[in-house]
Amino acid sequence: MAINLSELTIATAREAMIRGDFTATELLNAYRAEIAQKNPDLNAYLEVFDDVPENLDEIGRNASLPLGGIPFAIKDNILIHGHHASASSKILEPYIAPYDATVIEKLRAAGAVFLGRTNMDEFAMGSSTENSAYGRTKNPLDTARVPGGSSGGSAAAVAMNGALAALGTDTGGSIRQPASFCGLVGMYPTFGSVSRSGLIAMGSSLDQAGPLAKTVDDVFLIHNLIKGHDPRDGRSITPDKRVATVVSEKRIGVPKGILDLDGIDPAVKENFLQSLETMKKQGYEIVDVDMPHLSAGLAVYYVIMPAEVSTNLARFDGVRYGARKGTDDLWQMYEASRGMGFGPETRRRVLLGTYVLSSGYYDAYFESARRVRAAIVQDFKEAFKTVQAIATPTTPTGAFRAGEKSDPLSMYLADLFTVPANLAGVPAISIPSGVDQDGMPLGFHLMAPWFAEETLHTIGKAFEQGA
Amino acid sequence: MTNEEVRKLATLARLSLSDAECETYAKDFQGILAYVAQLEQIKGKVADGHTAISGTVKSDDTSSFQARRELVAQFPESQGDELRVPTVLSYGN
Numbered sequence: 089m090a091i092n093l094s095e096l097t098i099a100t101a102r103e104a105m106i107r108g109d110f111t112a113t114e115l116l117n118a119y120r121a122e123i124a125q126k127n128p129d130l131n132a133y134l135e136v137f138d139d140v141p142e143n144l145d146e147i148g149r150n151a152s153l154p155l156g157g158i159p160f161a162i163k164d165n166i167l168i169h170g171h172h173a174s175a176s177s178k179i180l181e182p183y184i185a186p187y188d189a190t191v192i193e194k195l196r197a198a199g200a201v202f203l204g205r206t207n208m209d210e211f212a213m214g215s216s217t218e219n220s221a222y223g224r225t226k227n228p229l230d231t232a233r234v235p236g237g238s239s240g241g242s243a244a245a246v247a248m249n250g251a252l253a254a255l256g257t258d259t260g261g262s263i264r265q266p267a268s269f270c271g272l273v274g275m276y277p278t279f280g281s282v283s284r285s286g287l288i289a290m291g292s293s294l295d296q297a298g299p300l301a302k303t304v305d306d307v308f309l310i311h312n313l314i315k316g317h318d319p320r321d322g323r324s325i326t327p328d329k330r331v332a333t334v335v336s337e338k339r340i341g342v343p344k345g346i347l348d349l350d351g352i353d354p355a356v357k358e359n360f361l362q363s364l365e366t367m368k369k370q371g372y373e374i375v376d377v378d379m380p381h382l383s384a385g386l387a388v389y390y391v392i393m394p395a396e397v398s399t400n401l402a403r404f405d406g407v408r409y410g411a412r413k414g415t416d417d418l419w420q421m422y423e424a425s426r427g428m429g430f431g432p433e434t435r436r437r438v439l440l441g442t443y444v445l446s447s448g449y450y451d452a453y454f455e456s457a458r459r460v461r462a463a464i465v466q467d468f469k470e471a472f473k474t475v476q477a478i479a480t481p482t483t484p485t486g487a488f489r490a491g492e493k494s495d496p497l498s499m500y501l502a503d504l505f506t507v508p509a510n511l512a513g514v515p516a517i518s519i520p521s522g523v524d525q526d527g528m529p530l531g532f533h534l535m536a537p538w539f540a541e542e543t544l545h546t547i548g549k550a551f552e553q554g555a
Numbered sequence: 556m557t558n559e560e561v562r563k564l565a566t567l568a569r570l571s572l573s574d575a576e577c578e579t580y581a582k583d584f585q586g587i588l589a590y591v592a593q594l595e596q597i598k599g600k601v602a603d604g605h606t607a608i609s610g611t612v613k614s615d616d617t618s619s620f621q622a623r624r625e626l627v628a629q630f631p632e633s634q635g636d637e638l639r640v641p642t643v644l645s646y647g648n
Contacts, residue, residue, distance in 0.1 A: 169622075186625035322613055381601070387591040398568060405569065407640055412631035418641040419569075427571030435570055439561065439580055440587065442568045456594035462604035463597070497586045 091118045093249040098158055098306045101252060105148040105157050112148025112157025116140065116201055119159045123203065123250045130226045132235075132244035134164055135172060136204040144201065153199030154313060160195060161251035163242050164205045165212055165288040166297065168192050175288045176220040177210045179410045179429025189286020190321070191255060191297050191314045198313045203251050206241030210431045211401065212262055212290045214238050215502040216493070219433040224490055227269060229528065233487040236266030236502075242300050243270040253301040253310060259291045260389050261482075261506025263298045264518035268482035268531030271520050273307045273548070274300040276506075278539050279513030280325035282311075283318030291396040292323070294510040304519060304548040311541060332540035334476055340367055340534075340547070341377030341475035349383060351501050353485040355524040360481045363521045363532040363551070367479070370550040377475060379467040384460050385508040390500055391444050391457035392511070397434075398441025404429065436496065461511050468512045472537045477547050480505040482531030486524035509535045517544050519551055556584045 091110055105112055120136065127133050141147060148157030162168060165175040167185035169192075174180040188196065195202075209219035217225040217240025225240045227233040228248035235244040239256025243266035246254050256263040258276040267274025275298045282297050289295060299310035318324045342364065347357050364374050406412035406425025414424030430438065444453035471478055484504055493499040509516035515538075518531035532551060536544045558577040561584070565572045572580075620626065632639040 182631075183629060184625075186622040186629065319613070381597065384593060384597055387594050390587060391591050391594065406631060408638065409629040409631065416641045418643060421641050422569040423571040426569055430570070432576075435572070435576070436580060436583060438568050438570065439564045440584060442564045443556075443584070446564075446567070452595055453588075453591065456598040457591070459598050459601055459603055460594050463601035466602075466604055495586070496583050497590055500587075 091115060093118060093122060096252060097303050098155070098252060098301065098309055101158060102154075102156065106151050108149070111145045112201070113144050115148070115157060116144065116159055116203075119203055119250060119252070122248070126228070126248045126250060129231065130228055130244055130248055131223050132206055132225050132241045132248060132250055133161065133204040134174070134176070134207050134222055134241070137171065137202055140201065147199045150199065154309065155195060156199030157201060158199065159201050159203045159252050161203055161206045161242050161245035161254040162192070163239050163254070163256045164208050165257055166192060166255055167286040168202055168205070171205065173205065173288065175211045176208045176222055177429065177431065177434070178221045179404050179425065180288075181411055183410055185286070187286065190283035190318050192286065194314045194316070195255070206239070206245050206254065208241055209238035210434050211288065211397070212238040212257055212259055213397065213433050213437055215261070215265055215499055216488070216490070217241060217266075218490060219431060221431055226490070227487050229271065230487070230526075232489055233528065234269065234490050236269035236487065238262040239300065240266045243267055243272055243274070246270070246272055246300055246302065253299060253306055255297055256300050257287060257290070257295055257297050258510065259294045260393060260510050261503045263300060264482055264506050264516060264531065264533065265502060267300050268518045268520075268529065269487040271529035272300050272302060273304050273517065273519050274298065275307050275311060275517045275544070276509055276515060277311055277315065277541060278515045279510070280323050281315045281330065281539065281541075283316070283321045283324050285318055285320035289400040291393045292400060293396060294393065304517070304545065304552050307517070308541065308545045330539050332537055332543070333472070334537055334540045334543050335472070335474060337373070337476070338371055339373045339375060339475045341375055341471050341478045343379040343382050343478065343480065344376050346382070346480055349504065351484050351504070352481070353524065355486070356481045356484060356530060359522050359524070359530045360532070363555070364479065366551060366554040370554045372547070372550070375475065377471040377478065379471055379478075381460060381463040381467050382508050385464055385511055386500065386504050388457045388461050388464065388511055389503065389507040391453050392461065394437040394441035395445050395454055396441070398438045398445065401430070401434070401438055433496070464508060465512045468514055476536065476543050478535045480533045482506065482518040482533040486526060486528035486530055505533055514538055515541050515544055517548050519548055521555060556581050556588070
């Protein structure tokens with residue numbers, strides 16, 4: 089039978105497979121046909137896998153498997169045993185994952201099928217998927233525009249009906265911003281809630297893996313399957329500390345002055361105000377909250393993140409894995425392997441991180457950023473004493489045109505609303521909220537207290553139903 | 556920031572850079588550092604505090620890795636089970 093992929097959700101696909109409307113193999117083949125047709129132009133996938141679980145149709149029929157036969161797209165910085173994982177970098181071109189990431193193990197155990205690995209900004213550094221060593225990914229809704237980044241391939245894969253759901257990683261908005269640009273739901277979970285074992289690290293105080301899907305329910309179904317304490321991740325939080333404190337009143341806060349920041353498209357402001365009206369209709373009270381340090385979040389991020397990047401990427405030196413270049417002189421081998429293996433944006437951030445960590449400038453940059461970050465955490469703690477969630481737009485504009493942002497700082501501003509959640513480690517979700525003047529999707533962005541993912545689920549569903 | 560300073564950072568970060576790249580990055584960093592300079596002003600006005608939820612400290616134990624052979628297969632150059640690296644220390648001639 090012909091399967092209507094654009095209408096399908098995880099819930100409806102599971103029902104259909106259990107009922108016998110179609111088999112998991114038929115579903116997989118429907119997605120593969122779509123990919124074969126669209127991917128040569130869109131470049132969402134770097135590689136489409138040809139391996140399938142042996143008893144796939146049985147898995148699809150098995151009602152006890154929450155993701156039985158559900159086809160997933162996986163970002164290229166998440167290890168899948170036996171497959172390449174390059175983080176869209178030349179330096180990892182030869183690398184084959186020797187083990188599964190914990191999130192992959194968990195998805196596998198739930199019955200998920202992996203369609204392939206998706207394109208991204210190199211080492212997850214970027215907001216447009218233009219920084220990949222393997223060419224840019226196009227936005228399926230308008231191919232002249234970017235799909236967002238850095239999980240742009242994962243977002244494009246779902247938006248083009250080339251996967252039912254995807255995993256991405258989010259260090260400063262890399263799940264939520266592409267979800268918003270492609271009309272999907274995407275979530276960054278509480279820092280420490282999902283294991284990072286088997287993720288190629290970028291910013292170790294910020295990175296989390298999370299889902300991109302078509303509905304709020306699908307996103308939380310996936311999150312609830314991949315979360316959990318893992319001794320293989322040193323920052324993974326133990327079950328006894330996974331406790332949320334949420335006020336009982338149905339109240340949402342909007343940070344004072346948030347819409348007055350530079351560079352916000354009037355269409356985004358208008359759309360955001362409509363989203364707040366939707367929440368009021370759903371019985372939520374909207375109040376202003378004072379978060380005086382939030383607007384400094386992007387500056388904090390562009391100190392902390394490059395510092396962590398320069399530290400994490402020190403391991404790519406041509407010695408133990410990846411591409412080795414140059415002569416048999418040790419110093420020359422380091423410089424050549426890293427010089428040829430890293431793309432321009434990666435080098436920019438490694439250099440910037442080296443600068444802010446160097447002894448002469450440490451106090452001026454890193455120490456200042458660390459202290460202001462603590463003040464931002466305090467802003468969140470204060471706000472959550474009165475509100476269940478904090479709302480902002482997901483992005484200052486809709487999806488921009490490829491090549492439009494050539495100056496790095498103007499590209500960095502795309503992360504304005506998303507980075508505070510990473511800096512504080514609070515869960516945040518982007519939900520489609522309408523379109524801008526060019527017909528490109530926009531997102532409503534909600535942040536909740538630490539481990540209050542269920543609150544985000546409840547509020548997110550109310551928004552989805554009301555919008 | 557000067558081109559020479561970028562050149563020095565590149566050496567510290569073990570990156571080979573062309574002169575043209577040094578110039579581009581020097582220009583980029585002016586803009587980025589001017590933007591993040593706001594932090595130094597704010598720093599003086601905020602109380603110091605904790606930034607994130609802390610994790611757990613692992614004991615410093617070794618354990619065997621099941622996919623050892625697959626790890627070895629990732630070495631850029633190997634001799635048998637061993638990783639081949641350029642000479643680190645030499646004893647003069």
